[in-house]
Amino acid sequence: MELEEFKPALDAWLDENTALLTPSHTGILTMEDEVSHMAHVRRHLFDAGWTRYGWPERVGGLGGSGLLRAYLGESLMRRDLAEPGIYSMPEVMAPTMIDFARADVALEMVPRLLRGDEVWCQGFSEPSTGSNLGSLSCRAERTEEGWRVNGQKVWTSFAQYAARCVLLTRTGDQASAHRGITALFVDMDTPGITVRPFETMHGLDEFSEVFFDNVLVPFDRTLGEENKGWAVAMDLLPYERSTSLWHKAAFLHRRFDTLLKEVEPGALDPRRVGEVAQLLFAFRSRSRATQLRLASGGHLGAETSVDKVLVATAEQAVFDLVAEGLATQVTTGDDPISHRWRSEFLYSRAATIYGGTAEIQRNIIARRLLDLGSDR
Numbered sequence: 001m002e003l004e005e006f007k008p009a010l011d012a013w014l015d016e017n018t019a020l021l022t023p024s025h026t027g028i029l030t031m032e033d034e035v036s037h038m039a040h041v042r043r044h045l046f047d048a049g050w051t052r053y054g055w056p057e058r059v060g061g062l063g064g065s066g067l068l069r070a071y072l073g074e075s076l077m078r079r080d081l082a083e084p085g086i087y088s089m090p091e092v093m094a095p096t097m098i099d100f101a102r103a104d105v106a107l108e109m110v111p112r113l114l115r116g117d118e119v120w121c122q123g124f125s126e127p128s129t130g131s132n133l134g135s136l137s138c139r140a141e142r143t144e145e146g147w148r149v150n151g152q153k154v155w156t157s158f159a160q161y162a163a164r165c166v167l168l169t170r171t172g173d174q175a176s177a178h179r180g181i182t183a184l185f186v187d188m189d190t191p192g193i194t195v196r197p198f199e200t201m202h203g204l205d206e207f208s209e210v211f212f213d214n215v216l217v218p219f220d221r222t223l224g225e226e227n228k229g230w231a232v233a234m235d236l237l238p239y240e241r242s243t244s245l246w247h248k249a250a251f252l253h254r255r256f257d258t259l260l261k262e263v264e265p266g267a268l269d270p271r272r273v274g275e276v277a278q279l280l281f282a283f284r285s286r287s288r289a290t291q292l293r294l295a296s297g298g299h300l301g302a303e304t305s306v307d308k309v310l311v312a313t314a315e316q317a318v319f320d321l322v323a324e325g326l327a328t329q330v331t332t333g334d335d336p337i338s339h340r341w342r343s344e345f346l347y348s349r350a351a352t353i354y355g356g357t358a359e360i361q362r363n364i365i366a367r368r369l370l371d372l373g374s375d376r
Contacts, residue, residue, distance in 0.1 A: 001053060001062070001064050001068065002064075002065075003065060003067050003068060003071065006053065006064075006068050006071065007071060010050060010071065010072060010075060011075065013048065013050070014075055014076075014079060014081075017044070017048075018079060018081070020044060021040075021041050021044060021045075021076075021079075021081045022081065023037045025037070026336065027336050028336050028339050028340075030204070031204045031205050031206055032161075034083055034086060034204075035086060035119060035158065035161050038082060038083065038086045038087060038116060039116035039117075039119075040116070041076070041081060041082055041116070042114070042115055042116025043115055043116045043117075045072070046111075046114055046115035046116065047115075049062060050072055051069075051072065051090075051114050051115070052114065053068040053069065053072070054066045054067070054068040054069035054070075054072075055069070055094070055098075055110070055114065056098065058098075058103065058106075058107065059094075059098055059106050059107055059110040059111065060107065060110060060111035060114070061114075065295045066243065066291070066294055066295050067291060067292075067295045069091070069243075070243070070246050070291050073087060073088070073091070073246060073247040073250070074246060074247065074249075074250040076247075077247055077250035077251045077254060078250055078254055080254065082247075083251075084244075084247040084248045084250075084251040085157070085206070086158070087247055088244030088245075088247050088248070089113075089119070089120060089157075089158070089244075090113050090114055091239060091243050091244040091247075092122065092236065092239050092240045092244050093113065093120050093122065093166060093236070094110050094113055094114065095235070095236075095239050096166070096223070096232060096235045096236040096239070097109065097110055097113075097166070097185070097223075098110065099235055100183065100223040100224040100231075100232050100235065101185060101223055102220060105185065105220065105221070109164065109185075112163075118162075118163040118164060119158050119161045119162045119163060120162055120163065120164045120165065120166065121156050121157060121158050121159045121162035121164075121165045121166075121188070121210075122156065122157065122165070122166050122236070122240075123138075123153040123156055123159075123165045123166065123167035123168060123186070123210060124136075124153070124168050124233065125153060125154055125155045125156070126138060126151070126152060126153055126154060127152060127154050127209075132360075133168060133178070133181070133230075133233055134177040134178045134181075134230075135177070136168055136169075136170055136181065137151060137170055137174065138150070138151025138152060138153060138167070138168070138169050138170060138212060139151055139169060139170045139171070140169035140170070140171050140182055140184060140217070141171075142171075143216075145216055146216050146217055146218045146219050146221075147169070147182075147184060147216070147217040147218075147219065147221075147222070148214055148215070148216060148217075149167070149169055149184070149186070149192075149212040149214075149215040149216075149217055150212055150213060150214060150215070151169070151170075151211075151212050152209060152210065152211050152212070153167070153209065153210045153212075154207075154208075154209040154210075155207050156195075156207060156208050156209070156210050157206055157207060158206065159188070159195045159197070159207075159208035159210050160195050160197045160205070160208050162188050163187070163188055163189070164185060164186065164187060164188060165185075165186045165188055165210070166183065166184075166185060166186075166223065166232075166236065167183065167184045167185075167186045167212075167217075168181055168182075168183055168229055168232075168233060169181065169182050169183075169184060169229070170182075171226060171227055171229075172227050176227075178230035178233075179227060179228075179230065180227055181227065181228075181229035181230050181233070182222060182224075182226050182227055182228070182229040183222070183223040183224055183229035183232035183233065184217050184221055184222060184223065185217075185221045185222075185223055186215065186217050186221065187221075190215050190216065190217070191215070191216075192212060192213040192214050192215040192216070193210065193211070193212060193213075193215055194210070194211040194213070195208050195209075195210050195211075196208055196209050196210075196211070200346075200347075200350075201346050201349075202342075202343045202344075202346035202347040203339075203343055203346070204343065234301075237304075237355075237356065238300035238301060238302075238304040239300065240355050240356075241304040241305060241307055241308040241355055241356065241361075242287070242290045242294070242300055242304040242307050243290070243291065243294060243300075245283075245287050245307055245308070245311045246287050246288075246290075246291055248311055248315070249280075249283060249284045249287050249311070249314075252280055252283075252314055252315060252318050253280060253284070255318060255319075255322070255344065256276065256277070256280060256318050256321075259318075259321065259322055259325055259326065260273070262325075262326065263325035263326060264325075267324070267325045268321065268324060268325045272321060272324070273321070275317070276314075276317045276318055276320075276321050279310075279313055279314045279317045280314050280317075280318065282310060282314075283307075283310040283311055283313070283314040286306060286307055286310050287307055287310075287311075290303075290304065290307055301368075302364050302365070302368040302369055303369060305356070305361040305362075305364040305365050305369075306361075306365060306369075308355055308356060308358075308361045309358060309361050309362065309365070311351065312351040312352045312358055315348045315351040316348050316349070316351050316352070318348070319344060319345040319348035320348075322341055322344070322345055323345055326338075326341055329341050329342070330342050330345050
């Protein structure tokens with residue numbers, strides 16, 4: 001299906017089914033509420049065919065351009081039917097799974113993710129390494145039975161709800177940095193895995209620390225080649241810093257528009273409003289160009305760090321404006337609407353950290369795009 005045909009058909013279906021996809025819980029949502037709602041939305045969208053468009057037929061998709069997926073995500077954000085962080089996880093995980101997993105594993109697993117039957121998580125960051133993936137130490141050793149994994153991950157989003165994990169492990173010498181990493185696709189119910197969620201300052205337990213104690217992973221769950229997991233990471237991270245951010249752009253525009261409707265006249269400096277609007281449109285323009293480049297067969301790489309810097313800047317600018325215009329709701333309001341504004345404001349503080357810190361992104365831009373020095 002072409003985008004020109006897809007848009008009106010999807011819009012008509014969403015208009016007819018908005019009530020079906022709207023959260024039934026009207027109070028303060030927990031993380032479990034949000035994950036459950038997203039599974040509900042995905043199930044209906046998949047069964048109606050919408051979330052199968054833009055994905056290859058070899059994994060149960062219906063084919064077509066990735067722009068179909070982009071428009072679907074944008075439409076859901078505009079209608080406030082999905083939260084961008086949870087919704088975007090398949091955009092981050094599925095492309096790499098399709099590229100690096102065995103064909104039979106991808107065919108079995110990807111539809112489960114697209115339909116919302118499963119949540120997956122991403123086991124990259126570690127307590128002592130943060131965004132420096134070349135220094136990770138969670139180790140996988142070869143045995144006759146398969147890989148034996150020992151170590152710890154942290155800041156693992158939705159791990160307590162996840163059925164699978166895309167896991168980066170050390171299989172070579174620590175000194176070999178990124179050349180000694182192997183990526184695995186791990187079942188989270190495997191004996192030896194312990195997940196400990198923790199609540200962040202925005203009030204939700206989105207993140208967990210995950211412990212691996214002699215965890216057995218079959219060799220056929222290796223993603224890509226042994227000791228070449230860096231290629232898997234470099235394939236996955238650009239999606240986290242690009243295509244999934246299109247949904248965030250739509251979300252931020254909607255929250256910006258909502259703010260301008262709710263704020264008291266004269267409460268905001270028009271110049272500040274204009275500056276934030278400019279940041280939003282700059283990010284959206286950049287994200288649109290990335291979507292079009294990918295849809296035309298282009299390769300995503302280091303340039304997606306620009307997308308990540310722009311979304312972090314825009315997100316924090318929008319919610320700084322929220323804190324100015326709706327100060328009472330953000331600081332002391334106790335109703336569900338105030339709670340949501342406060343939670344979103346606090347979460348925006350992490351925008352320069354999640355998906356790779358702003359410092360790391362600027363380092364990538366300087367070295368790999370502007371040729372201002374090597375990575376060594």
